[in-house]
Structures are given as C-alpha cells and as structure tokens.
Amino acid sequence: MTTSADLTIGTAVDWRFAATVGQRLARPGPPSSDYTRRQAITELTSSAAKAEPLVRDVTGLATEGAIPAARVVDRGEWVGAAAESMRLMMNGTEKPRGFLTGRITGAQTGAVLAFVSSGILGQYDPFAADREGCLLLVYPNVIAVERQLRIAPADFRLWVCLHEVTHRVQFTANRWLADYMSQGLALLTRDAGEDVGQVAGRLAEYVRNRGVGTPDADGSSPGILGVVRAVQSEPQRQALDQLLVLGTLLEGHADHVMDAVGPMAVPSVALIRRRFDERRQRKQPPLQRLMRALLGLDAKLIQYTRGKAFVDHVVGRVGMERFNTVWSGPDTLPLPAEIEDPQRWIDRVL
Template identity: 80%
Template sequence: MTPSSSLTLGTAVDWRFAATVGQRLARPGPASSDYTRRQAIEELTSAAAKAEPPVREVTGLVTDGAVPPARIVDRSQWIGAAAESMRVMTNGSETPRGFLTGRITGAQTGAVLAFVSSGILGQYDPFARSQEATKDGSLLLVYPNVIAVERQLRVEPSDFRLWVCLHEVTHRVQFTANPWLSDYMSEALGLLTQDVGEDVGQVAARLAEFVRNRGAAESDGGASGIIGLVRAVQSEPQREALDQLLVLGTLLEGHADHVMDAVGPVVVPSVAIIRRRFDERRHRKQPPLQRVLRALLGLDAKLSQYTRGKAFVDHVVGRVGMQRFNTVWSGPDTLPLPSEIENPQRWIDRVL
C-alpha cells in the first residue's frame, strides 16, 4: 500500500476471494467416521449451552436475553465466517476498489486464514450477525480441530469439549455483559487500518530507528520482535490503538483461561489433566518453518497473552475477589495499562 493511496485495509482486500482461496488451501480435518463427527457436533452444541451457567456464576457477569446456540463448523466454514467478520471489522466493502490489488491481498489473507484454520478450536466473534436479527455476535466451535487435539492429548473427549466451551463462552459473556467492548475494539481497529497519509520518508525513518535500537538491544527474534517491527512503521495514534488491542486481548484471554480452571472438577472432572497436557502442547517445540509462520502471524504473541493475562487475573482475583475485579469492565479507563499487566498491584492501586 502506498502512502498516497486512499485505500484502507478493509477496502483493499477482496474478502470473498480471500475466503475462496483460504477454503481451497485449508488442510482436511482428521479422519473421522460419520458417527464421530455427529457425536462431536452434538456434544459441542450441548456443552456450549451447559457452560453458560457456571461461567456466569464464576464471573459474576450478567447477560440479558436468550442465548443463541453455538455454531459448530468445519475449517472451511470457519474461514468463510472469519473473512466476513474481518470485512466488517475493517469497514470493507463487498467490491473493493482496485481489482488486482484486492485479489492479491485477498490471496495473501486467504493463505493466512487457511494456516490458522487448522489450529483454532473456537472463537467468539462479537462482530458477526447471528440468526436473530436483533443480536450481534456468534460463538463458533471448530469441531475437526477439537477432535484432533483431544486425540493428541489423549484426554476424555466429553471433558475436553466442555473445557473448550468454558473458554469460548466466557468470551461471549464478556462481550454481551459489557457491550462497550465491541465499540472500543472497532474504534481501535479503525485507527489501525486507516491510511494516515504519511510519506515514505517518515515511515522509513521510524523503521531505521527501530533497526538501530534492535541491533543494540537483546533480541528474542520472536513475537515481541514482530510486534516491534509493526509498531515501527505505525503513526503514534496507530501505536496507541495497537497497545489498546494488545492489552484488551491479554485481559480477555487471561480472564477466559482463569474461568476455565476456576469452574473446577465438579463440572470438568479431569480438568487438572487437561490443563497440564494442554499447556505442554502449547509450549512444545515447533519445526523451524512453523515457528517462523507463527511469529509472523502473531500466534506466539497470542500464547503470551494467555500466560500473562491469566497471571494478571489470578493475582487480582486472589487479592480482592472476583466482584471487585469486575471493576475492570466499567469502561476504557479501568482497563489495565500495559505496565499494569506485568504488575497487577499497580492496577489495584490505581483503580481500586
């Protein structure tokens, strides 16, 4: 994208083409009989509904109205839903300006979606339009991936499926109990994807400064380096927006991970075994190419969000209880600052 272009990310991507490319590139799910697939779909549907009451009880968050059923999808269906959600998030149109540019960026986006589709277990999408015309938001569970992971971990399928649903349903409760979160995310995403009209010289100068500082500092070569590179070419408002999204994502993921375990063995009898084996899988060494792809796509940053976010929530809830922790959902001003994620006591001192 050139600085003089008036295209934003949303209008520059042919999202329909991205979905088509992603669906063609997606790897097939694990070999399963029709019976296994039907059983997984039925059990995930039931588990998503079963997870709602304990999540509400543990979090103390109240949501109004009927809860729509989860959408149980395969990898191809998830790619289609993700492409549409990204179009909405970035204010993209069905027919992007610039056929060739839209197709190129669409192909790139589709390839990313294909890669991610083989690993994602579930997702709450606050920007999706559900079947009920008056409600936004959709809970998606990717059943081939759930089957694949429960086989890898050698855990009780029923317990694992409910455990996964506890995490994703927590996200649904977070957004439905606090509707301002969706608008907050939309505003930050809008800043990230807008064309700020800077010339190449300004961007190049920031990039050169980043490279110089990176050379003088200790480099981990991983997720933080990728994020730093992204920040280096952004304007100041965009960097602030990125920080807002990173902190919010860390809070949301950590809170959901906390709830998964806080529900306890009464609901998920083998929760301790699942958590131990799942964490071992998260930290397992990846092949070199996969490590590079994970870093470029920010998946390692996502893993860091789970770990750091859960440590933040565990600390605050342990010190002040869930009811006082829920002050965090009051509005943007009560969200943790980047420095407070690493030092939860600072958040307690500032907000409580």
C-alpha cells in the same frame, strides 16, 4: 482460541476471493467416521449451552436476552465466517475498486486464514450478525487435539466451551467492549497521511538502534512487534498497546474461568490443563515457527500466560466481585505496566 480482531490484515481485500482461496488451501481435518463427527457436533453444541450458566456463576457477569446456539463448523466453514466477519469489521465491500490489488491481498488473506484454520478450536466474534455476536466451534480441531493429548473428549469439549463462552459473556455483559475494540482497530488501519519516506525513516531508525534480531519485550519472536510499531504513528502505537492489553485481559480472564469452574463440572480439568500447556510450549518445525511469528500467534500465547497471572492475582486478593470493576469502562482497564504488576492496578482502580 481467538477473535476475528486478531486476524485483521487490511481493507483493500477482495473478501470473497479470500474466502475461496482459504477454503481451497485449508487442510482436511483428522480422519473421522460420520458417527464421530455427528457426536462431536452434538456434544459441542450442548457443551456450549451447559457452559453458559457455569461461566455466569463464576464471573458474576449478567447477560440479557436469549442466548443463541453455537455454530459448530469445519475448517472451510470457519474460513468463510472469518472472512465475512473481517469484511464487516473493516467496513469493506465484496470487491474493492482495485481489482488486481484486491485479488492479491485476497489471496494472501486466504492463505493466512487457511493456516489458522487448522489450529483454532473456537472463536467468539463480537462483530458478526449486526454486532449481536456469534460463537464458532471448529470440531475437526477439537477432535484432533483431544486425540493428541489423550484426554476424555466430553471433559475437553466442555473445557474448550468454557473459554469461548467466557468471551461471549464478556462482550454481551459489557456492550462497550465491542465499540472500544472497533475504534482501536479503525485507528490501526487508518491511513496516517504520511509519505513513504517518513515511514521508511522510522523503520531505518528502529533497525539502527535496536536491530530486528532482538526479541521483543513480550518475549515473542524476534522483532516482529517492534517492526510493526516502528512504522506506526504515535496514535496507532497507543491503539496497538490498548488492544494488546485488552486482548491479554480477555484471554487471561477466560483461562481463569476455565480452571475456576473446577472438577465437579470438568473432572479431569487438572490433567487437561497440564497437557494443554505442554502442547502450547512444544517446539515446532522451523517453517511453522516462522508462520506463527509472522502472524503474532506466539505473542498471543504469552497473552494467555500474562493475562491469567493478572486475573489470578487480583481475584485472589480482592475476589471476583471487586475484580469486575475492570469492566466499568476504558479507564478501569489495566495499563500495560499493570498487567505485569497487578497490585498497581489494585492501587489505582480499587
């Protein structure tokens, strides 16, 4: 469960080549009959529609206009959609001026998308379709996980849709969020105007003072986030912090909604949550752990935990209506320290 913003890599990318490479490298989904595939596609489509009023009722967030149907895709189709979304988000062109550089970065980007495509269940992309947004559900991965966890397919499919539809409601009810995210991403990827010596100096200072083997403060893989921050300018660090906090809030809020809908809509919700969390925490082969670390996916799992704890605490103390003050604008988003101590956000904002 992610957004296209989580996969941003850079601007000098041949996006069409990235999509081609990613689609060729993407692993096939689990063996399934035509009937199983058709049934999963149909049920995910209907579950996304069913989730919309449930999410609105729990969150109290109102959206306007017609709700477009979800796109239910396979892994290759998701790679193509993600590459196109990233191109639009980064204001890229089909082919950058540096052909060789564009092909190299395109191949790297395609390899990343292929790796991610085997694990992502769904994605709401606020930047697609001229910023009207698009909800994608990756049916081979949904089938794979529900088989692995031995849980009722109908319940699990609705549960997944509740999370992704919550992201759609977050962005459609609060239109400023997409611009806020886009501005942060633009700052992160903008050339800071510094020479290589300055960047190398900051990196050397980081290694000397802390060492790349030290775990980051968020508990993610050793030093990955720290190395990124070490080569950034101060405005870029601030933008990164803002995006990390926003991502933590969005994911935690969606996880809260998944469980708040309750057993009347998802009868086996408690079993699904327990087995799904066990799956998140399961140890993985060394190569896969390294890939997840380099892509920041382990840090993203921590976002779910911390974000849900924040939302659970605030909603438990003041109720969902007052919690929704968080969506008023950038100034009411939690600060990094407030994610860890929700009472500080309540004291400052409410």
